[in-house]
Amino acid sequence: MDYQALWLTLRLAAFTTGILLVIGIPLSEWIVFTHSRTRPLIESLCSLPLLLPPTVMGFYLLVLLGPRTAFGRFWVHCFGHPLAFSFGGLVIGSVIYSLPFAVQPISAGFYGVNPAMLEQGQLLGAGRIRLLRQVLLPLSKRSILTAAILCFTHTIGEFGVVLMLGGDIPGATRTLSIAIYDQVQDFAYKQANHTALLLLAISLIALIVLYTRSPRPQVPHA
């Protein structure tokens, strides 16, 4: 087992999940309550990573984050190294790649909150932020946990974007999924099998936790 890659992958997933919750909660609140005509566009952009091939994102991110754009040059100027092929670059790539896995469950949770409760809150003089903190979030805990688990496991399973944007640098960008690719290429089938089983177990356990905890409609016995 490549413990360096395991540690790196878990850290990447944790950073990504944390950032996605910070971005995803206000973004979902905006999507659910806005009257802006740009809503369908913003919502589409948030879901786009579900449909795009990872190579498309990997390619554009590589170009956008690279030293040939103003942003890329600014980054190199400040930090001395480009974002691509670094852990920071992978975090940016993963945040974009997993964005739908945060926004979709959280906004679904917000949509499911009884509007009467929000109206009551408004009548009592609560502003948007207070409504979010005291009504929406407590009533959407389950959706937020779902979003967090999905973001975490989806980032662990990421391959295409990481390969294109991160290369395969041990300790910096070699995640578990890349390590498997390497191990197979190196005929280390036994190691590849161990790594693959670990990923399989993580994903399966995460899904079991999600489905065990999700409420089910009561279906009458026939």
Added chain:
Amino acid sequence: MFDRLMKAFFVFLLALVTPGLSSAQQTLRVAAAADLQPVLPPILKQFEAQTGIHAEASYQSSATLATQILNGAPFDLFLAADLSFPQRVIDAGKAEESQPVRYARGTLVLWARNDSHFARLSIDTLKDASLKSIAIANPEHAPYGRAAKAALEKLGLWDTLRPKLVIAENIAQAAQYVDSGNAEIGFVSLTSALTQRLQADGHYVTVPAEDYPPIIQGAVVVKGAAEAQAARQLLLFMRSSSVRDQLVPHGLAPTN
């Protein structure tokens, strides 16, 4: 119960993002052509034993590695499988040298599993009408793939065999395609063919050297690399007579 689960998960996240004990140890990062995957690890160990410098290698096709270096990947030393890809790095002003440093010469072989239809492999096997699939490294990305294409063109077989080619991203993957039985025969590097695994699973014939341009492998130290001094040391070590002699039985010939 639910709140506890949620709390536990977020504590777990927090534990992961707090900076851990990152080792401040210097690491020399090597971008190595895929044909070096079977031979480089023991050499890096010897280098570490001699100098105390720890080196880590990433193995890809020479083209992929060159592209990564041009886009700013933090490699210190580029060990390519030909001279054209290090030359590209030089042309982009990203190398310390003005021309690639030659460190070895690769050999192209044709390989098949012992349990395949082609138990008695020869170059003429390529003309066998029953042949269905041939693994080859991508000629655009991998010098060994380019050599295989040149050999097939020389034999006048490129056009007829083209629909049967299974194209791998790099030469190590080509070996993987054919050893796993997914391709019947394959053009692989001699370094792969001489590994314990491929020697146990199959056999090879050497592609005649006059059928393809020599695979001269060149290296450059990446300009502005964090470990440029260590990279120069490793390159010198790779070219020392003891390492050269060591490489020969593993499929890499010396070059001048």
